[in-house]
Amino acid sequence: MRKARLATVWLDGCSGCHMSLLDLDEVILEVAKRVEVVYGPLVDAQEFPKSVDVTLVEGAVSSQDDLDLIHTIRKRSKIVVALGDCAVSGNVPAMRNPHPARKLLERIYIEGAEGNRCVPTDGVPALLRQAVPVQEVVKVDLHVPGCPPPPRAIGYVLMELIEGRIPDLGTKVKFG
Amino acid sequence: MPENLSIRIDGEYVPAEAGQTILEVARAAGKYIPTLCWLENITPVGACRLCIVEVAGVGRLLPACTTPVQDGMSVTTNSEKLLRYRRIAIEFLLAERNHQCAVCVSNNHCELQAMAQKLGVTHSRYAYGYPRLPVDLSHERYVLDHNRCILCTRCVRVCAEVEGAHVWDVASRGTRSMIVCDMNHPWGEAQTCTNCGKCVQVCPTGAMAEKGYAVEEMSKRGANVTRLVRLGGRL
Numbered sequence: 001m002r003k004a005r006l007a008t009v010w011l012d013g014c015s016g017c018h019m020s021l022l023d024l025d026e027v028i029l030e031v032a033k034r035v036e037v038v039y040g041p042l043v044d045a046q047e048f049p050k051s052v053d054v055t056l057v058e059g060a061v062s063s064q065d066d067l068d069l070i071h072t073i074r075k076r077s078k079i080v081v082a083l084g085d086c087a088v089s090g091n092v093p094a095m096r097n098p099h100p101a102r103k104l105l106e107r108i109y110i111e112g113a114e115g116n117r118c119v120p121t122d123g124v125p126a127l128l129r130q131a132v133p134v135q136e137v138v139k140v141d142l143h144v145p146g147c148p149p150p151p152r153a154i155g156y157v158l159m160e161l162i163e164g165r166i167p168d169l170g171t172k173v174k175f176g
Numbered sequence: 177m178p179e180n181l182s183i184r185i186d187g188e189y190v191p192a193e194a195g196q197t198i199l200e201v202a203r204a205a206g207k208y209i210p211t212l213c214w215l216e217n218i219t220p221v222g223a224c225r226l227c228i229v230e231v232a233g234v235g236r237l238l239p240a241c242t243t244p245v246q247d248g249m250s251v252t253t254n255s256e257k258l259l260r261y262r263r264i265a266i267e268f269l270l271a272e273r274n275h276q277c278a279v280c281v282s283n284n285h286c287e288l289q290a291m292a293q294k295l296g297v298t299h300s301r302y303a304y305g306y307p308r309l310p311v312d313l314s315h316e317r318y319v320l321d322h323n324r325c326i327l328c329t330r331c332v333r334v335c336a337e338v339e340g341a342h343v344w345d346v347a348s349r350g351t352r353s354m355i356v357c358d359m360n361h362p363w364g365e366a367q368t369c370t371n372c373g374k375c376v377q378v379c380p381t382g383a384m385a386e387k388g389y390a391v392e393e394m395s396k397r398g399a400n401v402t403r404l405v406r407l408g409g410r411l
Contacts, residue, residue, distance in 0.1 A: 088299045090306070091276050098274075098308030136303060143299035147278030174293040175270075176277025176284065 001034075004053040004162050008040035008083075009073060011066045012093040012131050013059030015041070017084035020148035021056070027155035034162045052077045054161050056154075060086045060093040061137050065125035074138035079161060082134045083154070085147040085175055093131040101127040142166060145175045184250040192245045199227055199240040202253055209253050210262060210294065212269075212287055212380055213328035214241045215398070217405035218337055223328050225265040226291065229253050237261060259295065266292050267300040272351060273307060274323040275381070281319075281394035282382030288326060289381075305351070312357070314364030317387055318376050320355070325383035327353055330398075331375035338404055343369045355383075374401045 010018060018041060024031065038052060039045045048069065055077040061070050074080055085091035096104055105119045105127070134140050144157055153173050160167035178193040183201060190205035197220065202209050212224035222239035229240045232250035237258070240251075252258070269275075269288060277283050309322040329346060332355070336342040343366055347356040357363045376384040378398040385394045 082299070085276075085278055089270070089275075090304055091278060094304070094306060095274065095276060097304075097306035130306060133299070133304070135299065140299075145298050169298055170296050171293050173298060174277075175275070175289055176280065176286075 003036040004034060005038045005049070005051065006035040006158075007038055007048065007052045007055040007073070007077065008042065009048075009055060009057050009059075009069065010041050011057065011059030011070070011087070011134075012062030013084060013086040014092075015058070016148040017056075017058035017087075017154075018042070020146075020151050021083075021154050023151040024155045025151065027151075027159070031155065031158050031162075035158070048072050048076060050076050054079045054081065054158075056081045056083045057087050057134050057140075058083050060090045060131040061128070061134060062093050062131035063125040063127055067128060067137065070134060070137050079141045080134070080138065081142045081144060081157065081161075082140045083144050084149055085145055086131075087134045088143045088145045089175070090131055090133050091147060094133075097130040101129060142169075144169065144173055146173050147176050149173055181245055181247045181249075183245050183247075186251070186253055194245070196245050197241055198229060198231075198238070198243050198245055198249075198251055201245050202229075202240060202251070207253050209240050210291060211241060212291055212326065213330060215330055215334070215378060216402040218330070218333045218402065221329055221333070224269070224326065226262050228258060228261055228265075230255060230258065263295050263297050266295055266297045267302055269326045270297070271300040271302040271304045273305070273309065273325060276323075279391055280324060280382040281385045281389050281391060282324070282396075283392040285392070285395040286382060287380035307351075312363050313387075314362035315366075315369075315371075315387075316364065317371065318363065318373060319385050319387055320357075320363055321383050321385070322354060323383075324381045325355055326381055327355070328380060329355075330378045330380065331355060331384060334374045334378045334401055338401060339370060339372050339374050341368050341370050341372075344375060377401050 037043050038049045055073050061067055082088045086093055109119045110117045157167050181192045183190055183192040185202050185207050192201040210226045212226050214220055220241035222242040227240040228237040230252040231238055277289050312320040332344040335344050343357055345356055347354050358366045377396050378401050
């Protein structure tokens with residue numbers, strides 16, 4: 001049987017959803033037999049590969065890099081899953097949204113800094129005006145809320161998707 | 177003697193008296209209708225729209241908590257259509273303000289969060305507003321965080337009807353509506369507040385909390401407040 005091509009991405013989030021993914025216990029052995037992880041913080045690939053079956057997206061879309069990547073992900077993935085509250089609703093990264101990004105950066109890097117008072121631009125992507133949920137930028141096929149989503153919900157989602165079904169999460173997940 | 181009415185709920189004949197609401201009759205008959213703003217023994221207002229039901233022959237959905245029963249009424253409390261609209265109501269509440277459950281004092285004790293889960297709401301189909309809203313920390317013992325407020329007005333009603341102080345009210349209109357204290361004063365400067373904390377205990381979300389609690393620590397005792405009314409009668 002062909003292994004499903006799985007990508008995971010870490011946008012504006014804390015990596016907690018990835019920790020929850022790694023916390024699948026013995027289910028991870030089942031998942032590992034059925035998928036090939038082709039991209040993400042857990043593997044070495046530099047470029048987002050072509051033709052991915054399932055991409056788990058952790059984090060809000062917050063910077064220009066996030067925005068470029070999420071469009072690439074949508075083009076190259078059959079199924080895009082918003083994994084966790086940041087990807088689903090913006091959550092903590094979106095707490096900056098009521099404030100202008102420029103003011104926020106100045107508050108931290110100029111007013112709040114001891115020396116070298118300047119907003120960093122070199123090697124860091126520009127912040128978008130707001131950190132937004134994935135579905136406000138591209139079509140999302142499945143939302144898995146939770147901060148983080150419990151491992152058993154992630155395991156269930158992965159096994160269902162591998163079997164070619166869209167999982168019915170019902171009351172298995174909650175926000176927060 | 178109150179007049180006995182002939183009412184059907186989900187096809188079953190149930191006992192009902194004139195003056196009762198659909199919600200009261202349904203609850204007494206063991207039928208579940210979801211609610212968020214409703215509080216036992218407190219005047220219902222139909223703010224949250226979760227208790228909407230279908231009434232045969234009526235072209236629109238009606239809130240069960242404020243609609244009085246009428247003779248011959250046939251009510252449907254659960255259907256695909258109702259679930260769809262109840263989910264929409266939750267999604268509007270989530271999108272309207274800033275509900276970061278993960279960092280909220282009421283995480284895992286929140287009625288909005290629990291209702292979203294119960295109704296299978298996994299996301300909001302509507303764009304989040306991310307409004308800039310104040311947090312009132314002026315009171316010695318309590319916090320009012322407008323980011324978490326769903327304008328259910330439980331605090332307003334409990335303060336007016338149980339405590340008899342009427343500290344709280346709603347100012348402005350539509351999405352600009354805000355819970356205000358006295359004549360829009362900081363809570364800590366309220367002339368009328370008795371510091372009883374009933375508003376805090378009945379608040380369904382983390383909008384009102386006791387100070388000194390961290391994330392997930394604020395569980396509430398709203399039933400104690402509504403029991404006061406049952407024991408002592410309305411003021």
